[in-house]
Amino acid sequence: MFAVASQVYDFETGILSGAGQIGQFRRGYLRIHDRYFVEPEVEEPDMPYLTIYATGGSAMYDREKFLAIGGFDTLYSPYGWEDVEVSIRAWRLGYTVHYEPKSPVWHHFSSTIGQKIPKKSVNVIYERNRIMAHWIHLGLNMLLEHIVFLFINLPRHIITGKWEYAKAIAESFKRINYIIKMRKAYNGKSVRSIDEIVKKILSSKTGSNVQILNAKTAISKTVHI
Secondary structure (H helix, E strand, O other), rough: OOOEEEEEEEOOOOOOEEEOOEEEOOOOEOOOOOOEEEOOOOOOOOOEEEEEOOOHHHHEOOOHHHHOOOOOOOOHOOOHHHHHHHHHHHHHOOOOOOEEEHHHEEEEOOOOOHHHHHHHHHHHHHHHHHHHHHHHHHHHHHHHHHHHHHHHHHHHHOOOOEEEEEHHHHHHOOOOHHHHHHHHHHHHHHOOOOOHHHHHHHHHHOOOOOEEEEOOOOOOOOOOO
């Protein structure tokens, strides 16, 4: 086990923001916000729940394993997708990432970034980091599909004045040498593909107590402080 993710709720609204993240691949992207929810009061005993990643601010990592695989990559500095990437890296290297419904966390989202950095800049950095993680970790077929959709989506974003997407792609290409280096390194060590990881996670979300959600579905919970 590489890490354990908590059941995360937004501190202000009480809305579920993190649970068992599935990470299904659709239209060129790994959809990390599709998730499944397990009510802790009806959790089935000895049931291992898996997740594609553990959110950095509300997770516990095996320190030895975390350091052994290189920790958070500074490629994703200053924020965004570093926790997703290190979890995917761990999965590919043979570890697992678990989701623990009985470990609730209430989190102030973007309490620092949102106050100090303009939203458009935040969007560029997040999208850049998402793209770079895809370029490093996707298998060849998924990568080709990703590139196709990357450039299908580009004109739409430009026409609607959302230049952040184009800037994110340009910023990613500036780091292409390091991306290629890391892709080769991880491909040489990988014991699981993204597709195999997702199938393993999907096989863990069984039982009558499991609720399948998507990125737009939320379960509210009263915040107790």
